[in-house]
Amino acid sequence: MGDLQSLRVFINCLDQQSLPRILQICSGVYFQGSVYELSGSEVCLSTGDLVKIIGLELLSVSCEEIDTGTSFELPIQHSGQFRLIAEDLPYNTIEEIVGLCPVGVDAFGSFTFISSSELTVDNFTLPAGKQLTLLSVELDEDGERRARCQLVGQNVASAELLLPLSLKGDFYECEGDRSYSLQEITSSVRLSSRRFRSTNVKNSGGPLIFSPVYEIKAIMQMRKDVVKFPSSLEVDVQDVTEQFQNFVFITPLSMAEVASQPKESFPTMAEILDGPEGNQFFNCSWFQELQKGRHLVLHGWGDTPMVLASTPKGRKGKQYFLISQRYGGQMRRRAREFRSVYELFLASSQSPGLKVSVSQDCEEAEEEGIPALSVGEHLEVLGMASVDRHKDESGAAQKVESLICKRTIEVEDEDDEDDEDNSEELALPLFMAGHFVEKLSDNKKYSLTDLMNSSLPLDIKVVTRDKELEKDPLMGLPALKLEETFKETTVLTSLPSKPDLCFELPVHWLQMSLCFTSDHLPWSIGEPPKLHVETVTEVSENFYYEYHKLTSKAEEPPPRPPKRKPSASEAPKKSPKSRPSISLPNLASTMTQQLEDLSLGQTKAKRPPALLPPDNSLVQPPPLFPRKSSSIAESTSQPNMYVTSPSMAQKSARRLSDQDHDYESIDETLKNTHDSIMHY
Template sequence: MKRMAMTLDKFTRSVDAKSLPRVLQMQSGYYFQGSGYELYGREGSFSCGELLKVIGISVTRLIVELQSEGSKSITVDLSLDYPGLFRIVTDKRPYTSIQEIVDSVRISPECLGQPEFYCPEKLQLPEGTIQAEESFRLTALRTEHGDSHVDCEVTRKDSKHIFTVKLSHTGEFYECADDQFYTLGELVECKMCKGRKRTVTWAKSLPSKEKCVSELPEDYSGELVLTPVYELQTVSKFGKNVVFIPSTLDVEVLDVTEESDGACFMQPLSFRDVFAKPSEFFPFKAEVIEPPSQVQEELGFLKSSKQVIVHSAYQAKRILASEIRSEAQRRFLIPVSYNGRFKRRPRTFPTAYDLEVAKSNMEQLHVVATRAFETHYEGLSSVLVGDQYLVHKMETSEVIYGDKRKTVEALACEKMVGKKYEAVLIPMCLDGGFVEVVHDKKQYMLSDICHRFALPFNVKVSRRDLSVKEDLLAGATGLQLEEEITDPYLIVSTLDLAQCWEVPVNRTNMALQLLERWNGPKLTQGEAVRSAVEEIGEDCYFTLRRYVNASVLPPPRPPKRPQKHSEDTVKLPPPRPKKPDPPSPKVSRPSIVFYALINNNNNNSYQMYFNEKLYSIDYSTNSLCGLCYYIEEPTYSQYSQTSI
């Protein structure tokens, strides 16, 4: 059967990214004359009949259509690094089979790559039954004995159940509602459905040091329809340059992959491609085909070197840290090998529950109250501004509330009265404030802090790292070391091994051509390999926090503030919003009930129970408008964890 030529744009939208690379033959269309031409800042040259090997397809920007009622819709262009957060509008169109879902959405081990669906009817499977309307998460795509299927995960009460569904399974499947916030980069990477446009609503702008080329109107609250603009990364026969071609180029192409010899084309590898190689693939010498456009000063050799050596790939530990300041916070990824010294800085605790979480067996926690609190229990102590406490442990205590005796949880402390100490119990539901009194004047290395103390932890650089030309951390007024993460890195060096650094995989865009295996000394993590402090943007910071928080177990049941009334439930009307949201018939939004607010010792990060789910909230990205009213005590069960 004779194959038909198609437009480059049609090929781009129809090809499965997993089938790349593909070889295309140029057929007909409009061509620039001469040996070279420029397309949107990308250079390249080819003629009719020329073969091009497509090695990658990426989204360069998004065309955003603003849907406004009663007015003409307008479109704006947004770059993928636009500093904003968006919420997905659920797609109401059904999928007719599991195969269609797999062909349309991205499924990966990461939490963002595991979409949720439901079926209006029961699904009878060999491992059991998925009930009608019960949501299931697609966690993996596997092929065994030539038969492809997906692994589905269903959470029921306190346990998770795994089901296997064949791709041939048919029915009606609908996308579940998604209450998370996403950056445009995350939407493009994980949430864009092939063959379908993605509709979102604007949530909030993130602070950014760089001015955006185009921005959404500040007062816009309607829906936005995202249309990706693609770009193809190609190589020509025997060429050594990667040619970038916009998918909108007015040419027709013919897929001749089966008839072409792929060996005559260059095989460029991205850092992600290299990281995915097995361990026996390393070390190797490579030619730099496409140097990174932006790279931190310490890794400048990647731009100037023609050839490099890639020694190994691994997950390296980093400490995620934020500058302690009210505005324009800087974010950092700090290697554990950082050679500077730190001194402790006081921590702040908004509740007594945070004191219980922060106490340590290594030392006595000494705090000063910064807000007053009057207790409603007889037997528990009130708190005045300036009161000083030595925190011991949480314990249960029998108290009198009204005319009834009841058992509550309280925090046992020693209150400093003059030169004496008085044993007191303060309520766990105390909504006040405390600041730590630091008696420790020692200087610590980062590795010592991670070993001796629990994160988050407040510090200040007391002696900069003398092994680097400019220490990014030295100028910070204070740092909060938030949590330890792991991130993919490659060990890359110059040919003479004079420069050898850990290079981040996800934040370095460059292409390499494998030349030959390297038979010199094999380097691994150690003294010869250097690590740099990275200053990261807001979008990268919140993406890293999202992946970390997704693996954290829910905290213990939070304390409950005592009620002033004896009735079982007291309901208060919510405050009237200043600017009510316009009605949206497409999306049903439930009433919000804040069950608990738990601080995790991060100045900006809190966790909240809502509709039997645990949410992680960062106050620097999500503003909660109005007041939060205590309505009723929830029924606690196994909570699924979601980030917003």
Template sequence: SIYEMFGNECCLSTGEVIKVIGFKINKLLASICENNEVSRFSTKVELPLNFPGLYKVVADKTPYVSIEEITRKVSIGPTRFGHPCFYSPEDIKLSNLTIKHGEQITFNSVEEVNGMMAVNCGVVRNNQSHSFTLPLSQEGKFYECEDDQIYTLKEIAEWKIPKCRNRIVKLSNTLHTWDSSNPLPENFDGCLILTPVYEVQAVMKFRKDIVHILSDLDVEVKDITDCYDISSFLQPLSLEDVFERTSKEFPMVAEIMEGPSGSQKPYNLWHTGKEIVIYKKYQATRVLASEIRSDSPKRHFLIPLSYKGKFKRRPREFPTAYDLEIARSEKEQLHVVATKAFDSPHKELFSVSVGDQFLVQQCQTSEVLYEGRKKVIDVLACEQILSDTYKKVLLPMYMEGGFVEVIHDKKQYQLSEICKEFRLPFNVKVSVRDLSVEADVLAAVPGLQFEEEITDSYLLISSGSNPVESWEVPVYRLNMSVHLLSKDVQTVVPPATKTIVEEISEEQYYMVRRYENQTLHPPPRPPKKP
């Protein structure tokens, strides 16, 4: 049988032995959904997995009838996506715990317990987590819980579509302006029913790459698993699979089976068949930065602290007095100019005109007359800068105006200095580019906002032959498959470590921010009325 793979004709000969290593969703067929059914006006459209947008998963109303069915059809794994939640309409009595009806049960992993397969589960009560196991033989009705997270289509395809079921999703954020090539209607913000189209991932005896076979290929096969030595086949591993290995197993030598895409060094050097050394796995810090511009789409970057360029400060903008309070620091006094007028409803508080300049002092309370009664509210104490003096004024925290920072600091900063000395978010522009790289992508950006520090998972990888440098490689944003070689690493000490400024897509930007600690973000703004 001859078929086409990535534009090349491939041949499956009679008698050829293939080892199936997985099933993967190749694309999605989407229909517009109304009342959990396909709209009678809808036609199916084809969506690639990289189709832009963020989506919420609608809980499946069809129950599962056993824990075994859940483990067979739902993805449960070590990553943050692999912990689905279910509830039972009936109480579940265990030896040391009773799971109440309607209580959210998180499925964490599947493993053998006392010679029997079971699921490690957890429930949260009064902010305390309680762990327990449910055997695969446990029967009953189990319903999906509502999921308030947002996902890309690729994440939904990999983790959130149960086998033999469709998935309803609701568009949460389109991220991109609509154009005529978009298969969905303009301004569409409803629900879609997604039907997966699968491909078979396989390895062949005399090939070192992974073969992708469409599931509708017209070819007859016979299962010979029980009578064939499958150890003679290569075992492909994703970077996530490698990262799950214990630290004791590193360093290791591997050969690339599917190389990453991209023209950026080192990815352009890592092609199929290339031998690499993976030295270790670890967590590393990056600064999440976005381009400063009024229109969209903005560019987003993950910048390593080892970046060798220098930055000068750029003015920050603040929409309310409350934002001024968050931004002020003990290190230097915050100097701002008003860009929008504000008339105070209270005579005790100051009315702002465009062009007024202030030095921000501190948050305090003040008594105001509100609807004939005295009320204590939070205010921001400032000094208004006049031509020859300063005037103490009070601004209401809820004041909706506009302020722009006045920068007096002309110093050039390293990235690590900014993270140490200032509170993020922080606005900058590159004043001296990083001369250690051929092309500094940040140098061409007119302005950047450093938003927050994040921690992410990396592997340290070098070329297998005569390595002169090793690279920090992101585990969750680089598609690359390898197979391990039974070779000794020539030197366990990695060569000089190189890092890159990683430009990420808007979807990846939302994913990175989604999992950051919520305590990093300020509390909600105060109400507009006292």
């Protein structure tokens, strides 16, 4: 049983290679039954409790000024440097120095000391005040342990001495010129217990004592989850690892740790300690069962080949699936559709000898090197090549990356097929748009294993459901794209109420903790049930994009197409019967000018001219539609200004001359102008 000491001192002196260690709470401010909220979890530290430390993580460093007693914390990445302060108390023997200080030249410097009195060793006299550096401890010919030290003088060459460990005297440590970082101090057992002074002249201050603050990960005897608390708690503990080696703690296991257990540990019962709350990766039924406190049957683990698949976007949006290699449904290949030549290039790089049919006509653009394509023509992709394009305005020839295809032309006269070759090669620029449909050479049914050995992606349709599944979610889908294959470590699991209906838990995508229990398996001894595995797992869009984020490979973007010039065939044709359009900005500026003229109060009232198109000879009056009957008040609206009517102009001039004022109301003018536009 270890000595009683504070938690801080025990952790600072603990060798992490010796973990796990079992501690017993002995005394401190944490009295019997006290509960504290630490690091987001309740921790109850009571006298007599057993705590199993399973991990340490350095959080910060606590610094205490010896002279003032004040303390503060520094981050572990602090860039300042500190110098070691020599101890004032002397060492009485060389053995005491060897026991308390490092032996040999290590990464953090060696121990240098002086003797306050003259020393005589083997007829050699060492004057007082000479510096000695401890190098190593050796055995001499008589089997006596001696300390090899290096003597460095100001005017003499370096020499080495062997001092017996029993040599007595007053030995004092020498203060060196070396500086240490906070990282070096906290990682050395010798340095972490020493005093230091800052090398910063302005803020050197008094002597400092550094104490690392760790976050302790531990298992407690009355809790099923891992607790975390800082090492700075004022608690006295005692190391009882040897006495409680056989004490059973509940050990929380992550999914990765479950998958690292020996095969002989399965099947077994387990309890969920922390469910995967907040995990938005799965849309399947079994995910809803993974709640805290639920019990599971773990049948084993293994590496399962899987396929990531997706559906085309439909009314319910896209769906995504993980399909296990065990899937027993039958599938037929489905023709893929391509919207550009670049898509053809990508598909042909994975499926050599790709054959497609043209599903939409394409007009020829000779200046861009785009050939004409007709619906129904058959193309076979041969390869890639750089093709010379017509010279540009500067006269320089341009190279265009193109897809070389073999085009087969259908001939109506069957007698000519044997006499002439109905195929030709043509180059399709990668930037060319088009519509193509893959030609499939067979209509047979495939298993998922057969297609996984083919080049993916593939478009398929499930035609025969997996009879092992109660409900096959892939059956009835109009199309399914098998995108890529990968291996996933899974844990074969079932619920105790249905031990034969299993599902596979992907280890790397479930952040949850379990613990093995001693409960009996839900079947008779020696009579395990026949297992039926759910081989299709629906995943969310978050899973799909997160997966591609982790496995994405740097690919070159598609080639940027050159700037296209409109060809003669694409020039807009002007119909001779079309009416010239009226420019809306000109119409707005004319209306604004009318308002300005009216607001100036001109002495001679003039009616604004009617807005007419530029060329009156081409203007045809618009057809007059029958209008609804209006009241007398509504009949005073402005007539259509696009219809020339002398009687209207005379009536309007007469109405203006009878008024008392020589200007019109702006509101009325706006209303009249609005009516003119609307009536048109």
